Amino acid sequence: MKAPALTAAILALALPSFALEGDVRIHDPSxxxxxxxxxxxxxxxxxxxxxxxxxxxxxxxxPPRRGMAPDIIHVNDRYFMYVARNVGAQPRADINLIWSxxxxxxxxxxxxxxxxxxxxxxxxxxxNAIDPGLLLDPKDxxxxxxxxxxxxxxxxxxLDPKAGGRKDPNDPPVNLAINCEASILIAHDGWYYLLATxxxxxxxxxxxxxxxMGRSKIITGPFLDHEGIDMMQGGGKLFxxxxxxxxxxxxxxxxxxxxxxxxxxxxxxxxxxxxxxxVLDIRPLLWKDSWPVxxxxxxxxxxxxxxxRTGTVLELAVEGVPVGGRRERRGGGPGAGGPGFGGPxxxxGPGAGGPPGGGGFFGGTGxxxxxxxxxxxxxxxxxxxxxxxxxxxxxxxQQKWSITAVTNADGYLGSPYFKITIAxxxxxxxxxxDGELVALPAFTGAPEQLWRIDxxxxxxxxxxxxxxxxxxxxLALSAVGSSFATLSKFDPRSDKQRWWIxxx
Amino acid sequence: MEKQPTRSNxxxxxxxxxxxxxxxxxxxxxxxxxxxxxxxxxKIILSxxxxxxxxxxxxxxxxxxxxxxxxxxxxPTSASKSPSADGFIQRWLILEPIRANSLxxxxxxxLVKKEYFPNQFTVVPKDGDKVAFDSAELIWxxxxxxxxxxxxxxxxxxxxxxxxxxxxxxxxxxxxPEEISGVRLAIGSNAASVWWVNGQxxxxxxxxxxxxxxxxxxxxxxxxxxxxxxxCAVINGGGATDFCARFLDANDKPLKGFTVSAGEVAx
Numbered sequence: 011m012k013a014p015a016l017t018a019a020i021l022a023l024a025l026p027s028f029a030l031e032g033d034v035r036i037h038d039p040s041x042x043x044x045x046x047x048x049x050x051x052x053x054x055x056x057x058x059x060x061x062x063x064x065x066x067x068x069x070x071x072x073p074p075r076r077g078m079a080p081d082i083i084h085v086n087d088r089y090f091m092y093v094a095r096n097v098g099a100q101p102r103a104d105i106n107l108i109w110s111x112x113x114x115x116x117x118x119x120x121x122x123x124x125x126x127x128x129x130x131x132x133x134x135x136x137x138n139a140i141d142p143g144l145l146l147d148p149k150d151x152x153x154x155x156x157x158x159x160x161x162x163x164x165x166x167x168x169l170d171p172k173a174g175g176r177k178d179p180n181d182p183p184v185n186l187a188i189n190c191e192a193s194i195l196i197a198h199d200g201w202y203y204l205l206a207t208x209x210x211x212x213x214x215x216x217x218x219x220x221x222x223m224g225r226s227k228i229i230t231g232p233f234l235d236h237e238g239i240d241m242m243q244g245g246g247k248l249f250x251x252x253x254x255x256x257x258x259x260x261x262x263x264x265x266x267x268x269x270x271x272x273x274x275x276x277x278x279x280x281x282x283x284x285x286x287x288x289v290l291d292i293r294p295l296l297w298k299d300s301w302p303v304x305x306x307x308x309x310x311x312x313x314x315x316x317x318x319r320t321g322t323v324l325e326l327a328v329e330g331v332p333v334g335g336r337r338e339r340r341g342g343g344p345g346a347g348g349p350g351f352g353g354p355x356x357x358x359g360p361g362a363g364g365p366p367g368g369g370g371f372f373g374g375t376g377x378x379x380x381x382x383x384x385x386x387x388x389x390x391x392x393x394x395x396x397x398x399x400x401x402x403x404x405x406x407x408q409q410k411w412s413i414t415a416v417t418n419a420d421g422y423l424g425s426p427y428f429k430i431t432i433a434x435x436x437x438x439x440x441x442x443x444d445g446e447l448v449a450l451p452a453f454t455g456a457p458e459q460l461w462r463i464d465x466x467x468x469x470x471x472x473x474x475x476x477x478x479x480x481x482x483x484x485l486a487l488s489a490v491g492s493s494f495a496t497l498s499k500f501d502p503r504s505d506k507q508r509w510w511i512x513x514x
Numbered sequence: 515m516e517k518q519p520t521r522s523n524x525x526x527x528x529x530x531x532x533x534x535x536x537x538x539x540x541x542x543x544x545x546x547x548x549x550x551x552x553x554x555x556x557k558i559i560l561s562x563x564x565x566x567x568x569x570x571x572x573x574x575x576x577x578x579x580x581x582x583x584x585x586x587x588x589x590p591t592s593a594s595k596s597p598s599a600d601g602f603i604q605r606w607l608i609l610e611p612i613r614a615n616s617l618x619x620x621x622x623x624x625l626v627k628k629e630y631f632p633n634q635f636t637v638v639p640k641d642g643d644k645v646a647f648d649s650a651e652l653i654w655x656x657x658x659x660x661x662x663x664x665x666x667x668x669x670x671x672x673x674x675x676x677x678x679x680x681x682x683x684x685x686x687x688x689x690x691p692e693e694i695s696g697v698r699l700a701i702g703s704n705a706a707s708v709w710w711v712n713g714q715x716x717x718x719x720x721x722x723x724x725x726x727x728x729x730x731x732x733x734x735x736x737x738x739x740x741x742x743x744x745x746c747a748v749i750n751g752g753g754a755t756d757f758c759a760r761f762l763d764a765n766d767k768p769l770k771g772f773t774v775s776a777g778e779v780a781x
Contacts, residue, residue, distance in 0.1 A: 329620055401721075490698065491731030492726050492728065493719050494730060
């Protein structure tokens with residue numbers, strides 16, 4: 011039953027949410043890599059972006075070799091960067107390797123070494139040797155590079171994982187796809203996926219860039235799309251296209267954070283909210299039916315937070331008021347059919363409810379029942395710290411949560427921290443010092459009131475406090491019982507810490 | 515469809531069945547007998563009436579037998595008992611039911627905070643102890659359950675007591691060989707229930723509900739070395755009523771390194 015819910019979750023969040031903070035202008039960004047706790051990406055023209063938390067970015071140091079659309083990978087103790095350049099009229103180009111043991115300019119290991127050309131195109135053959143993309147095969151540790159652009163084929167060569175150069179320069183490249191660019195390989199669950207960008211680049215808001223993909227059990231292909239069309243014949247299932255206020259995604263890069271959390275980076279050819287600049291974005295990477303799916307970072311809104319494990323939702327531990335007020339069937343009161351309180355002989359007898367559509371209890375009120383006004387139903391709620399619990403969702407005010415980005419509170423890869431408050435109030439969900447949950451009377455911005463919300467690869471969400479004083483390891487919101495939630499270490503094999511965030 | 519308060523007992527007979535059989539047994543001639551007054555039909559009807567009469571008498575017969583007629587409950591025969599393989603506590607002292615009639619949060623809290631008998635939040639009763647409430651004498655019964663849950667419907671029915679709109683108190687003694695911290699009491703109940711460990715209220719679940727394993731779970735708590743008192747109050751509306759309880763360790767796994775006792779069992 012996960013697939014429909016995943017689809018719903020994706021549809022519900024169909025528009026991009028937040029743009030990354032800071033200076034995120036870049037074109038053709040590399041895969042994002044980490045070094046000394048910082049995140050790095052490199053783009054065309056020697057551009058570099060650095061971030062301490064993955065949310066707020068700034069300009070970094072230009073590497074010594076400037077060029078086109080680099081890709082970078084960390085293998086053993088080295089960062090291999092592959093950078094393309096035109097060496098004549100297109101499609102004559104080559105891809106050069108440089109490497110360093112660190113990307114941190116403050117490190118004594120920050121020193122780029124040139125290691126020569128690893129692939130090239132002579133301007134005549136059906137290939138343009140630019141846009142490298144790397145894969146270190148998790149299955150056997152072999153290192154592969156794909157490259158190419160709109161002059162023929164996307165090609166595959168094997169590299170030496172120790173030195174980064176070609177494993178055997180005499181091995182001819184293998185053609186995998188045609189007439190696309192910005193290609194890269196990823197591996198998942200026994201499949202190889204070739205992601206490549208179709209459409210036109212470099213036209214601002216008129217760019218048709220979109221990311222497409224095919225898959226193969228063998229790294230040398232053929233890579234077929236969901237319709238069985240070979241990418242050598244122009245096939246490609248859409249992975250990400252334009253949407254909302256951003257145009258032309260391209261240059262996919264995978265970021266596997268482990269524990270069922272994956273992200274991908276890309277650039278948009280034009281972000282309409284940033285003057286049409288080409289900008290970096292980081293989004294959740296999901297998997298459905300053994301195909302990668304482009305997720306969206308969480309948007310601000312009002313939600314119900316439902317446990318995958320139990321199907322119950324997080325709520326303030328207060329006695330709820332039925333939406334529309336309490337209604338009782340004629341002859342009501344205990345013994346007249348209220349669930350669980352009917353004595354023998356009570357219940358749905360003639361006159362107790364009436365047939366649906368014929369008036370009576372089951373005929374409804376005859377009008378629209380408005381959503382519950384939290385101001386009206388919260389008069390009996392405690393004004394001090396309140397417990398949390400879980401219950402069946404009944405559209406009640408204590409079950410609806412506003413999730414709002416918190417500015418100036420740092421962030422994490424691709425997203426800011428959020429506050430989670432009972433909708434219509436300032437009562438925030440918070441972590442306690444002993445690793446439990448509490449709803450406070452008011453939001454103060456303290457770390458235990460800030461939440462990291464990552465979409466997992468199955469489309470569900472992991473919800474973690476920025477800080478839980480008692481724990482040295484990250485904790486996540488956990489449905490330890492059907493009616494009780496707590497904080498505990500995230501277990502990717504369990505549903506306890508997986509949540510659906512649904513629009514009520 | 516809403517839950518109807520006429521659940522079958524183990525014989526497949528419901529309270530409604532019994533009520534209906536009684537109405538057929540009031541001496542008025544059946545329309546069938548007026549139309550088909552044959553010897554064969556009389557035999558069939560007589561047999562049916564005998565069966566229905568027998569079934570109608572069952573609760574009374576059960577009450578006479580006491581807990582021996584409760585199919586899932588037995589009287590303890592040992593001084594202490596280990597939890598089940600899944601950690602469920604299977605030995606309890608249960609007080610005969612008290613009339614109660616609400617399941618909402620505030621109503622249940624009010625119900626369980628009302629004083630029914632002296633020291634109700636501290637007393638550790640013995641099997642056979644009696645308390646007086648509302649001109650009635652209620653008896654504590656030590657029981658072992660054969661199942662993961664304690665079937666209060668079986669308990670009350672076997673004693674000839676009401677099963678609907680009732681409150682039942684339960685107490686057990688959890689004996690720990692050493693202090694155990696970071697554990698949680700995890701319960702399920704049909705229907706609402708409130709739970710205390712060593713006098714501290716740790717769980718309250720409300721509304722009409724079925725028993726689900728680990729439905730209500732406490733915050734992390736510490737079981738002290740030696741005896742720990744676990745107390746519960748379960749309020750039922752209609753139909754079946756039961757509860758289950760176990761402790762979870764710091765990794766949410768069933769805790770099993772303890773024994774359970776219910777004091778001295780009357781002969």
